[in-house]
Amino acid sequence: LNSACLKSTIAYSAAANMNTNKVVLLRHGESEFNKMNLFCGWHDSPLSEKGLDYASKIAVAGLRKHKMEFDLIYTSLLMRAHQTVDVIVKDMNFTNLPVRCHWRLNERHYGNLTGYNKREMADKFGEEQIQIWRRSYDVLPPKIVPENPFYSTIRNNPKFKNIPENIFPETESLKEVIARVLPLWECDIIKEVLKGSRVLVVAHGTVVRALIKHIDDIAEKEITELNIPNSVPCVFEYDLKTCKRVNKMQYLANEEYVKKEQEKVAKIGDYTERKKM
Numbered sequence: 001l002n003s004a005c006l007k008s009t010i011a012y013s014a015a016a017n018m019n020t021n022k023v024v025l026l027r028h029g030e031s032e033f034n035k036m037n038l039f040c041g042w043h044d045s046p047l048s049e050k051g052l053d054y055a056s057k058i059a060v061a062g063l064r065k066h067k068m069e070f071d072l073i074y075t076s077l078l079m080r081a082h083q084t085v086d087v088i089v090k091d092m093n094f095t096n097l098p099v100r101c102h103w104r105l106n107e108r109h110y111g112n113l114t115g116y117n118k119r120e121m122a123d124k125f126g127e128e129q130i131q132i133w134r135r136s137y138d139v140l141p142p143k144i145v146p147e148n149p150f151y152s153t154i155r156n157n158p159k160f161k162n163i164p165e166n167i168f169p170e171t172e173s174l175k176e177v178i179a180r181v182l183p184l185w186e187c188d189i190i191k192e193v194l195k196g197s198r199v200l201v202v203a204h205g206t207v208v209r210a211l212i213k214h215i216d217d218i219a220e221k222e223i224t225e226l227n228i229p230n231s232v233p234c235v236f237e238y239d240l241k242t243c244k245r246v247n248k249m250q251y252l253a254n255e256e257y258v259k260k261e262q263e264k265v266a267k268i269g270d271y272t273e274r275k276k277m
């Protein structure tokens, strides 16, 4: 943050009489593509029934238990994130909250893996290669090609019409996601947090990993081990005078549940409901 921004931040937070402020990051509930174990990326999959249910049972329950209130919600352009926001807004009576939607919070573009079953791809390319594509810091999956069954729907999704042609991704690793998410985080989201706005960010697995890597300054080698469960809010607290992070990241769900879900996300998984393409 530049010094002018820091000064206005400090003035605002002092006026609001707050010492610290929290920001909550949340991966959407289980999507239909998560359920079928398909690479999803920029494909606009809706939530599964379980996804809708757990957005309420896990995400809302955790937020309520910890008495979290919000002034502002940020989310991506994708339906699975919007449906998660809708559940939270409805269940928690947040109907007048402003919701800012941005493509920079979209899931990583999964390139030509988009739409394919994760197990099927592991059988084709090997488990090691699949895990490199899923979790490495900077190895790009192959670029999406026009023959991919989801190429046209992604390119022609009207929600993406304002994304400039020269930056519309064809594939992304965590590194590219960090590069496109950080401008929004630094110029908008974190400024709001440091001004004292209580912010909820509803996004995707790789976007949450990108933000946690940045916030906690996690090394490229270590970030490969981080897996983000669906529907579990994670909280970061900032000191409003120093603008520095305080305390450790906190998941708002039972520890055992979080661990079990993280292990599930880490695995390549099975041919649950294999989709022929």
Ligand SMILES: O=C(O)[C@@H](COP(=O)(O)O)OP(=O)(O)O
Pocket (backbone or CB within 6 Å): 027, 031, 033, 034, 038, 039, 040, 041, 042, 107, 110, 134, 203, 204, 205, 206, 265
């Ligand atoms: O694009 C996808 O398939 C998943 C992440 O998959 P993995 O990187 O965990 O394989 O993204 P999300 O469900 O968070 O939108």
